[in-house]
Amino acid sequence: MSQTNKTPIVLTIAGSDSGGGAGIQADIKAISATGSYACSVITALTAQNTQGVTGILPISAEFIEQQLDAVFTDLDVVAVKVGMLAEAGLIQAVVKKLKQYQPRYLVVDPVMVATSGDLLLQQSAIETLKTELLPLADVITPNLPEAATLLGQSLPTTEAQMNAMIEDLRGLDCKAVLLKGGHLERESTSTDLLLTPNDVETFTVERVNTQNTHGTGCTLSSAIASFLAQTGSLSESVALGKNYISNAIAHADELEVGSGHGPVHHFYALNK
16 A cells, blocks of 8 residues: 555544543544544543543553553554643653654643533643643644633633634634534534634534533544544644534434433444
8 A cells, every 4th residue: 555545543642431432432433433543542541431420540641651652653643632631740741752753733632621510630730731732732622611711711601702712712822723612502503613823714513402412522623633634734624523523413312322421423424
């Protein structure tokens, strides 16, 4: 097979969801379903299902570095997606290895706020995230609670308040921000904003009425990384990723997984 036709390799650095709906499991499904080869570095183990998380076992910074060395010294990783890193030391370990191996594309999903509204990171870890990891990213993909936490602001409840965050988000030290508006549940549509230094691109779809949305953030950021590895275009990758996650949500009720907030349907296209 020629170099130009190789399936691009995409690495996900995130925690494991034993229920299979989010985290590493969702990332691998999304990367695979969108045409790339998925490899992984696990940062934490969780005891988790569609009803919630009952336990977390962190992975040491040393073993995270060992995993990263194993992947990067053998596999030709084109793009990396980074999910939840719970502690400053883990963020610093990942940053060190990203600087060492310099993958072409980096997507950071700044997982910081639980569905309950509780902070998942210590304040020192948030500062480390902002000052050390975000500057390396080609795009970060915060939802509204995460964006509010990054900026130290209150949670937006309207599209006008969401739009008012644009300039402050541009002040973060990163190349681009995909601000996700899925939490504005009173709206009939779901709008995401791709913020670059000189432009705002809007991606709007009809909102789907389903409780099965577990893992949407993981899935979207992984799909964007997968498409970036294939196309090299951020705008195109976000458009393709938004289309993919919208379809995965639209088909989520075809799955019957668990009794709580079930996963999206990563492989909806296989059932056509």
